[in-house]
Amino acid sequence: MGSGQWLMEKRSSFRSDSFSKEYENVPETGCLSIIVLGASGDLAKKKTFPALFNLYRQGFLQSNEVHIFGYARTKISDDELGNRIRGYLGKDASPGHSEDVSKFLQLIKYVSGSYDTEEGFKLLDKEISEHELAKNSAEGSSRRLFYFALPPSVYPIVCKMIKKCCMNKSDFGGWTRIVVEKPFGKDLESSEQLSAQIGELFEEPQIYRIDHYLGKELVQNMLVLRFANRFFLPLWNRDNIDNVQIVFREDFGTEGRGGYFDEYGIIRDIIQNHLLQVLCLVAMEKPISLKPEHIRDEKVKVLQSVLPIKDEEVVLGQYEGYRDDPTVPDHSNTPTFATVVLRIHNERWEGVPFILKAGKALNSRKAEIRVQFKDVPGDIFKCKKQGRNEFVIRLQPSEAIYMKLTVKQPGLEMSTAQSELDLSYGQRYQGVTIPEAYERLILDTIRGDQQHFVRRDELKAAWEIFTPLLHRIDNGEMKPIPYEPGSRGPAEADQLLAKAGYVQTHGYIWIPPTL
Numbered sequence: 001m002g003s004g005q006w007l008m009e010k011r012s013s014f015r016s017d018s019f020s021k022e023y024e025n026v027p028e029t030g031c032l033s034i035i036v037l038g039a040s041g042d043l044a045k046k047k048t049f050p051a052l053f054n055l056y057r058q059g060f061l062q063s064n065e066v067h068i069f070g071y072a073r074t075k076i077s078d079d080e081l082g083n084r085i086r087g088y089l090g091k092d093a094s095p096g097h098s099e100d101v102s103k104f105l106q107l108i109k110y111v112s113g114s115y116d117t118e119e120g121f122k123l124l125d126k127e128i129s130e131h132e133l134a135k136n137s138a139e140g141s142s143r144r145l146f147y148f149a150l151p152p153s154v155y156p157i158v159c160k161m162i163k164k165c166c167m168n169k170s171d172f173g174g175w176t177r178i179v180v181e182k183p184f185g186k187d188l189e190s191s192e193q194l195s196a197q198i199g200e201l202f203e204e205p206q207i208y209r210i211d212h213y214l215g216k217e218l219v220q221n222m223l224v225l226r227f228a229n230r231f232f233l234p235l236w237n238r239d240n241i242d243n244v245q246i247v248f249r250e251d252f253g254t255e256g257r258g259g260y261f262d263e264y265g266i267i268r269d270i271i272q273n274h275l276l277q278v279l280c281l282v283a284m285e286k287p288i289s290l291k292p293e294h295i296r297d298e299k300v301k302v303l304q305s306v307l308p309i310k311d312e313e314v315v316l317g318q319y320e321g322y323r324d325d326p327t328v329p330d331h332s333n334t335p336t337f338a339t340v341v342l343r344i345h346n347e348r349w350e351g352v353p354f355i356l357k358a359g360k361a362l363n364s365r366k367a368e369i370r371v372q373f374k375d376v377p378g379d380i381f382k383c384k385k386q387g388r389n390e391f392v393i394r395l396q397p398s399e400a401i402y403m404k405l406t407v408k409q410p411g412l413e414m415s416t417a418q419s420e421l422d423l424s425y426g427q428r429y430q431g432v433t434i435p436e437a438y439e440r441l442i443l444d445t446i447r448g449d450q451q452h453f454v455r456r457d458e459l460k461a462a463w464e465i466f467t468p469l470l471h472r473i474d475n476g477e478m479k480p481i482p483y484e485p486g487s488r489g490p491a492e493a494d495q496l497l498a499k500a501g502y503v504q505t506h507g508y509i510w511i512p513p514t515l
């Protein structure tokens with residue numbers, strides 16, 4: 001097995017502050033069962049099992065204490081499940097890879113059953129208990145992690161079944177936790193209803209609402225950049241920053257997911273969750289400490305300071321050909337592109353537009369945060385036309401942090417040019433593997449660290465921002481503008497950007513360095 005790239009923490013330190021006080025001093029000694037519900041599905045094979053495999057390879061999941069269970073209605077054998085996921089466990093040619101894959105697959109036991117009857121869950125509980133017994137796990141000390149790789153429509157009933165049939169006794173440091181995937185509802189009301197249903201059965205410290213953007217390396221770097229660098233402290237405010245863009249672009253459409261996507265649209269799929277979470281980290285005040293509750297308190301505060309969205313600060317688009325998908329209705333009004341300006345009503349950000357932009361079937365694939373500074377007052381070099389200072393955090397691909405700045409053009413003349421200070425991860429951290437978002441987040445759930453998970457009040461505040469706009473779109477009061485696949489999206493979005501104050505740098509573009 002490959003050696004861990006991260007420091008392996010001692011088991012005694014696995015429990016974080018976000019976990020209930022009542023278990024605080026009980027050491028974790030029992031074995032761990034990870035149950036992937038919806039194991040036959042797309043997310044499970046593409047993300048959940050590969051993340052578990054990577055954790056296993058790095059030594060974070062030890063075969064003498066962990067067992068993995070797949071659960072779904074599809075009737076397949078352990079081997080058939082193994083064959084479905086094998087191809088997604090990486091094609092690493094490194095020594096021992098195929099041996100690791102085989103050993104990992106041996107850790108997985110598949111149980112077939114329905115989501116709404118006790119029979120299947122009782123069988124699942126029996127299998128888990130047998131594993132716990134085989135591992136000599138003392139009663140009440142074993143840990144059960146249920147990962148919901150399932151459509152949210154079945155979350156409430158599955159929660160009920162777990163609560164009824166599969167709970168671990170937690171008297172001796174053991175626990176039962178659930179990890180739920182987005183979308184958490186479709187609007188404020190449905191989300192609150194879902195939260196209430198789950199909340200009746202599980203305590204908040206047991207619920208991990210996953211937003212995989214919070215597991216991305218450079219998203220996790222935001223707090224460090226902002227609060228561990230003197231540079232940024234005095235600059236990070238309305239006096240210096242003109243506008244902030246948080247951008248997600250994909251160069252492919254909704255292929256194969258049209259049915260799901262059409263019900264949700266780009267605002268629910270990307271902006272209300274992933275981009276808004278990033279906004280929180282860019283805009284929140286410094287938390288009292290790094291304790292999950294302190295961080296999440298600050299995120300809630302900034303979300304609650306967002307003003308109602310104005311229709312004139314929204315541009316919606318739908319790519320041509322989107323409705324050709326047989327699973328998409330012919331007259332669909334669902335946006336596949338949106339630019340939305342958010343305004344934060346507080347002392348730090350009053351007047352600074354936060355421009356959230358997301359689109360499918362565009363001309364490139366990237367996600368980034370772009371902080372544009374104001375012009376230099378009394379500019380003696382007349383360099384305004386060349387471009388403003390920008391601080392860019394490239395989340396993907398080619399993770400990088402760079403600052404666009406004005407320098408003297410090398411040579412005999414005193415002329416200025418745009419250049420950059422560049423921290424490109426591929427170059428600076430050669431040979432370092434950046435963990436997948438799901439890998440980190442699953443590890444956090446095992447450690448009981450909720451810092452990178454969405455708290456119930458945070459979710460509510462997020463839906464409060466977008467629900468009125470979403471209802472106007474759902475009612476057909478706002479229409480998406482058609483755009484060509486492979487383009488930048490509707491031209492109106494660039495016009496909105498300019499109106500909000502963004503000044504595009506012409507004649508200069510940052511190119512990720514190659515080795």
Ligand SMILES: NC(=O)C1=CN([C@@H]2O[C@H](COP(=O)(O)OP(=O)(O)OC[C@H]3O[C@@H](n4cnc5c(N)ncnc54)[C@H](OP(=O)(O)O)[C@@H]3O)[C@@H](O)[C@H]2O)C=CC1
Pocket residue numbers: 038039040041042043044046072073074115148149150151152153154181182183
């Ligand atoms: N796929 C992705 O890339 C991403 C998915 N997600 C979220 O993860 C969750 C799972 O997604 P994904 O794997 O794509 O979903 P799937 O449609 O593949 O569903 C997962 C499994 O759930 C069962 N299932 C499907 N539809 C229903 C239904 N109507 N009622 C009961 N069971 C059903 C099926 O298993 P069986 O019939 O065998 O029981 C299926 O294999 C969703 O909440 C999704 O929004 C989030 C981010 C990305």
Ligand SMILES: O=C1O[C@H](COP(=O)(O)O)[C@@H](O)[C@H](O)[C@H]1O
Pocket residue numbers: 212250269270367
């Ligand atoms: O949650 C989702 O995210 C993916 C994009 O994730 P990324 O990590 O590749 O940026 C998106 O394609 C999908 O529509 C959405 O549901």
